[in-house]
Amino acid sequence: MKKTNTIRNRIWVLLFYVVLIGFWQLIYYLGANVFGWWKPYAFPNPQGVAYSFVGLMEEGKLVIAILYSFKRCLMGFAISVVIGVILGMFISFFPKAGNAVKPLISGIQSLPSVCWVPFAILWFGLKESSILFVVVMGSICSVIVAIDSSFKSVPPMYIKVARTLGADNVSLYRYVLLPAILPMVVSGLRQAWSFAWRALMSAEVMAATIGLGFSLQSGRDMADINQVGMVMIVIILLGIAVDKFVFSTIENKLLRKRGMLV
Amino acid sequence: MSIILSNVSKTFDGTKRETLSDISLNIEDGEFICVVGPSGCGKSTMLNLIAGLDRPTSGTISVDGREVTGPGADRVVMFQEAALYPWLTVIQNVRLGMKFIGISNDEQERRAMHYLKMVHLWDFKDYSVHEISGGMKQRTSLARSLCMESDILLMDEPFSALDKQTTNKLREELTSIWSETGKTIFFITHSIEEAVYLADKIIVLSDNPGTIKKVVENDLPRPRHIEDADFISLRKNLLSYVRKEVDKVEKDEYDTK
Ligand SMILES: Nc1ncnc2c1ncn2[C@@H]1O[C@H](COP(=O)(O)OP(=O)(O)OP(=O)(O)O)[C@@H](O)[C@H]1O
Ligand SMILES: [Mg+2]
Numbered sequence: 001m002k003k004t005n006t007i008r009n010r011i012w013v014l015l016f017y018v019v020l021i022g023f024w025q026l027i028y029y030l031g032a033n034v035f036g037w038w039k040p041y042a043f044p045n046p047q048g049v050a051y052s053f054v055g056l057m058e059e060g061k062l063v064i065a066i067l068y069s070f071k072r073c074l075m076g077f078a079i080s081v082v083i084g085v086i087l088g089m090f091i092s093f094f095p096k097a098g099n100a101v102k103p104l105i106s107g108i109q110s111l112p113s114v115c116w117v118p119f120a121i122l123w124f125g126l127k128e129s130s131i132l133f134v135v136v137m138g139s140i141c142s143v144i145v146a147i148d149s150s151f152k153s154v155p156p157m158y159i160k161v162a163r164t165l166g167a168d169n170v171s172l173y174r175y176v177l178l179p180a181i182l183p184m185v186v187s188g189l190r191q192a193w194s195f196a197w198r199a200l201m202s203a204e205v206m207a208a209t210i211g212l213g214f215s216l217q218s219g220r221d222m223a224d225i226n227q228v229g230m231v232m233i234v235i236i237l238l239g240i241a242v243d244k245f246v247f248s249t250i251e252n253k254l255l256r257k258r259g260m261l262v
Numbered sequence: 263m264s265i266i267l268s269n270v271s272k273t274f275d276g277t278k279r280e281t282l283s284d285i286s287l288n289i290e291d292g293e294f295i296c297v298v299g300p301s302g303c304g305k306s307t308m309l310n311l312i313a314g315l316d317r318p319t320s321g322t323i324s325v326d327g328r329e330v331t332g333p334g335a336d337r338v339v340m341f342q343e344a345a346l347y348p349w350l351t352v353i354q355n356v357r358l359g360m361k362f363i364g365i366s367n368d369e370q371e372r373r374a375m376h377y378l379k380m381v382h383l384w385d386f387k388d389y390s391v392h393e394i395s396g397g398m399k400q401r402t403s404l405a406r407s408l409c410m411e412s413d414i415l416l417m418d419e420p421f422s423a424l425d426k427q428t429t430n431k432l433r434e435e436l437t438s439i440w441s442e443t444g445k446t447i448f449f450i451t452h453s454i455e456e457a458v459y460l461a462d463k464i465i466v467l468s469d470n471p472g473t474i475k476k477v478v479e480n481d482l483p484r485p486r487h488i489e490d491a492d493f494i495s496l497r498k499n500l501l502s503y504v505r506k507e508v509d510k511v512e513k514d515e516y517d518t519k
Pocket of ligand 2: 342418
């Protein structure tokens, strides 16, 4: 019963996208050939996007671009996690200092990461390090906030029980606080990853010579609107894939184990 | 270990009313103390103070002559809510406290098995917390507390979520653990019958502010039987002390008569 339902749902979703692509093709056709709203080369069309995809795949450029982007995103994300976890713990250990810097952190978090690009280029030049800098600045604050707020969300009862059972500080952290905050940390990291991915694209558009962001930019330079559209779709799909297959999977597993997911 | 409360008062921050007022009480080594009193009179507060989870506003609490300054495994608490860790299974919850105090794996295994069997949860030992019922959670929490084999046991309505039969059985088990080990037990209950069955000394708390209204010594010989004439007369006696104070207890008593 349930299984046939999910299959039916999938068919519906598939159908929706088939119709959507058909609609896109129709709009393109009407706009370019019937009404003359735009020049055929000024609007991407499904067919052109598909050709562009196959073309870049055959040259191997797309795969290399994806690998480069992934590598950068992973590195930036890793740096953010390491520094962010340390800073987040620092903030929750020292609430006074924490309260002072928290407005700053949420300020930085709300700053679009492209704003860091000029700094990055002035400080690091057109190098990998400037891209990493932008990625880190774009994602680190959500790691800090996630760590801090997940410690705050631990029910006081968990700590009381541990103390009356004789837990010292090390045991309290290892066996109670860390497992207690884990699901919230994972959902914080999930958000941080998506910030990192976005920041990476801004940085690559401005400062890279290879990578998905650069492919987007080179599509513009060559006035190849289909390449631009195709790279955008690839960026979206990769973003969704990591979110769904990595973070969402881990998060659901943790929550299900605790009975917090129906 | 003995517990001494001298002139203990507690007013919570942000409240004007005194929750506990001038409580003085000597609990001797190996005594079984039951505390009864209406809901909200400060029973759990008193337990938290002895546990060291909260500090009295005035007065002192000492255990074996040393003032209580914080919680510790010498005074294991069984809380009113089961308070298990949802990321652990039943047996992992039970073993965690023993892990904290450095008990060997073999001994952890042995005690966990012994007490989980006692509370009839051995078959459920690998269940997650969200897969067991409220009463099963309470029994897990009981097993976790007993596994610690502490000198003092502070229990906050440990059988409140259980059916009559299970309660009766666990009362017996607790009494025999107590008489075998000579623990000091501080036990909060809503049931006067339970207090008369278990306690050496019954403390009746009054409400608003919480003070000790009466201390009733219970010398009935053990094992006790709830149908015995002495048992019934002590129960009635106690009921008359608490009648005015303990609406909830009174009601429970008449309901189950
Ligand atoms: N942290 C707190 N802050 C403020 N007031 C509190 C706090 N904890 C308890 N109280 C108040 O203290 C009083 C006694 O609470 P307590 O939990 O000790 O009652 P109790 O006797 O255990 O009741 P019950 O039988 O319902 O468990 C209540 O009026 C409650 O509102
Ligand atoms: Mg209570």
